[in-house]
Amino acid sequence: xxxxxxxxxxxxxxxxxxxxxxxxxxxxxxxxxxxxxxxxxxxxxxxxxxxxxxxxxxxxxxxxxxxxxxxxxxxxxxxxxxxxxxxxxxxxxxxxxxxxxxxxxxxxxxxxxxxxxxxxxxxxxxxxxxxxxxxxxxxxxxxxxxxxxxxxxxxxxxxxxxxxxxxxxxxxxxxxxxxxxxxxxxxxxxxxxxxxxxxxxxxxxxxxxxxxxxxxxxxxxxxxxxxxxxxxxxxxxxxxxxxxxxxxxxxxxxxxxxxxxxxxxxxxxxxxxxxxxxxxxxxxxxxxxxxxxxxxxxxxxxxxxxxxxxxxxxxxxxxxxxxxxxxxxxxxxxxxxxxxxxxxxxxxxxxxxxxxxxxxxxxxxxxxxxxxxxx
Amino acid sequence: xxxxxxxxxxxxxxxxxxxxxxxxxxxxxxxxxxxxxxxxxxxxxxxxxxxxxxxxxxxxxxxxxxxxxxxxxxxxxxxxxxxxxxxxxxxxxxxxxxxxxxxxxxx
Numbered sequence: 001x002x003x004x005x006x007x008x009x010x011x012x013x014x015x016x017x018x019x020x021x022x023x024x025x026x027x028x029x030x031x032x033x034x035x036x037x038x039x040x041x042x043x044x045x046x047x048x049x050x051x052x053x054x055x056x057x058x059x060x061x062x063x064x065x066x067x068x069x070x071x072x073x074x075x076x077x078x079x080x081x082x083x084x085x086x087x088x089x090x091x092x093x094x095x096x097x098x099x100x101x102x103x104x105x106x107x108x109x110x111x112x113x114x115x116x117x118x119x120x121x122x123x124x125x126x127x128x129x130x131x132x133x134x135x136x137x138x139x140x141x142x143x144x145x146x147x148x149x150x151x152x153x154x155x156x157x158x159x160x161x162x163x164x165x166x167x168x169x170x171x172x173x174x175x176x177x178x179x180x181x182x183x184x185x186x187x188x189x190x191x192x193x194x195x196x197x198x199x200x201x202x203x204x205x206x207x208x209x210x211x212x213x214x215x216x217x218x219x220x221x222x223x224x225x226x227x228x229x230x231x232x233x234x235x236x237x238x239x240x241x242x243x244x245x246x247x248x249x250x251x252x253x254x255x256x257x258x259x260x261x262x263x264x265x266x267x268x269x270x271x272x273x274x275x276x277x278x279x280x281x282x283x284x285x286x287x288x289x290x291x292x293x294x295x296x297x298x299x300x301x302x303x304x305x306x307x308x309x310x311x312x313x314x315x316x317x318x319x320x321x322x323x324x325x326x327x328x329x330x331x332x333x334x335x336x337x338x339x340x341x342x343x344x345x346x347x348x349x350x351x352x353x354x355x356x357x358x359x360x361x362x363x364x365x366x367x368x369x370x371x372x373x374x375x
Numbered sequence: 376x377x378x379x380x381x382x383x384x385x386x387x388x389x390x391x392x393x394x395x396x397x398x399x400x401x402x403x404x405x406x407x408x409x410x411x412x413x414x415x416x417x418x419x420x421x422x423x424x425x426x427x428x429x430x431x432x433x434x435x436x437x438x439x440x441x442x443x444x445x446x447x448x449x450x451x452x453x454x455x456x457x458x459x460x461x462x463x464x465x466x467x468x469x470x471x472x473x474x475x476x477x478x479x480x481x482x
Contacts (some may be wrong), residue, residue, distance in 0.1 A: 022417035023431075025443075026407065026452050028421055035410035059424040 003048050004031050007055045014065030023068055076140040083153065086138045088133060095128040101211060105224075122326065206268035213262040220255055239307045239337065244314075246299035250292060257292060260285045279366035285361040286366070293356040303347060305341050312341035316348040393421060395471055397429060398464040402440060404455040406446075430454055438463050 006033075013025045034054050058064060061311065066073060076084050099121045106117040142148070195311055216353075218224045247254075264281045271277065296316060303314040396419050400410055407427055409412050433439045438460035443450050456464060 023427075024428060025450065029449060029451050030407055030427065032449065059422070064424050068422055068431065 003051050003055065004028070004035075007031075007061060010061035014062060015068060016070075029057075029065070031055065034058075053116070057066055066172065075137065075144065077144050080140050080144055080153075084136055087136045091132040092129055095125055095132060095212065099125045099128070101215065104213065145201040179268050205264040210262055210265035210269065211352065213258050213265065217258050217262070220251075237307050239305050239340070241314075242304045242306065244299065244301040244303055246296060246301065250295060253288075254292060257285065257288050260288070282366040283363055286362040289359045290356055290363075293352055295361070296352060297349075302345065305337055305344075307337050310337050312337045314348070315345045316340045316352065319344060351353065383394075383402065392427070393419070393425070394433070394468050396420040396466070397421075397426070398438065398456060398460055398467065401432070401454055401456050401460070402464070405454050406453050408451075410454065433460070 008028055012020050012025060015023055031054065032278040035046055035051060036053065038050070103117055106120070108116055143150075176342050215224070262284055264278065267274065267281060268278050269361065299320050300315050300318075301313055302316050305312045305314065396414060396417075397410070400413050400417075405413060407423070407430060410430075411421060411423065411426055414426075430439065430441075433452070434441055438457060439454050440457045443452050445451070449470045457470050
């Protein structure tokens with residue numbers, strides 16, 4: 001078989017059976033016409049190398065055959081590619097954020113296995129990223145091949161565009177920045193995809209709050225566990241922590257409160273312009289949080305530490321009786337069971353008090369927003 | 376000037392006009408090889424790997440008709456404008472002249 005027939009055979013193998021014979025016959029005529037023209041020019045027959053040079057000019061069999069293919073000539077065409085790219089960027093950032101959060105939780109819960117946690121996080125990220133890219137490409141290729149155009153591709157509305165900020169890592173950076181100044185530096189100056197620029201960190205904060213609430217709910221219902229919370233080592237032996245009855249009493253309420261918080265975060269994320277609605281929803285959720293906090297302070301007894309036959313109660317200190325002297329005393333406290341219970345009670349009391357203060361501020365901010373916003 | 380960028384933009388500029396050139400050349404019946412020569416003679420070089428699939432596409436769109444005939448001891452596929460192709464060529468020619476006139480005023 002000469003080089004031309006071998007070339008045509010390679011092209012034919014890529015073509016559909018119905019068109020194969022026709023296309024190959026036409027290509028053969030083209031190639032032979034070119035060979036004859038060249039031979040006439042040189043006044044002699046062409047060598048195999050010279051024939052091959054002509055075939056090179058015509059193109060690789062895969063490329064030549066691809067030009068004859070019916071339907072789209074790319075896996076994801078230029079119309080779909082921006083959507084694919086957004087999905088890939090946003091998805092990778094979400095996967096990275098989830099893995100980073102998981103890593104943080106693992107490291108806090110089990111610091112001894114830091115290296116293993118890092119490895120797991122990387123493994124999780126890369127396998128998640130590969131799955132995401134594969135799924136996106138498959139979905140895009142199917143849409144391209146069958147010319148599927150969903151409504152969100154053709155009938156989009158400007159007010160629905162806020163979620164597209166997900167693909168901008170700077171938004172995530174802004175949400176994590178501590179001070180307002182740092183947030184302003186991180187926030188891209190030209191982008192307004194979260195809505196009004198000045199309010200941009202609000203939505204990103206809601207996203208983090210949403211993820212954090214989800215992790216809390218999973219822990220609260222026992223779906224995930226953090227080592228070091230139920231028991232820890234102390235001089236003289238292991239200490240186990242038993243929750244006080246108040247937690248069983250408030251279990252359902254705290255769960256409902258966390259779910260409601262997630263719902264409010266969801267509204268903030270997906271309806272960023274519905275500011276009055278967000279404010280209206282935030283008030284009862286924050287008020288419920290305040291009530292739960294108050295009930296915890298009222299109960300006083302939060303946990304019991306047990307070490308051997310010794311027990312010590314972790315007691316919450318009412319905000320009215322809290323003072324900074326108790327915090328100053330923490331570094332000097334002995335590492336005995338009773339002192340540890342006292343330290344834990346002091347720290348947790350301050351944490352709860354700060355949370356309640358934030359909730360109270362949230363209520364005031366929401367009231368202010370209702371009074372000053374019209375949407 | 377960036378030569379690669381120029382080449383990319385030149386190809387983009389030419390791409391849209393090739394269909395018009397092919398339709399215009401096929402007012403007279405030709406087969407692929409002679410069509411390519413005719414285009415080249417008028418200054419429009421076109422790769423075979425672009426031209427032949429384009430001919431099939433235009434035929435599929437009803438703008439060309441074709442038939443296999445023997446010439447110079449070999450069977451060749453001859454293409455010519457269909458009535459629909461003639462109407463399309465006339466419409467595209469008007470469009471092209473309009474664009475040309477606009478660009479002439481701008482350039």
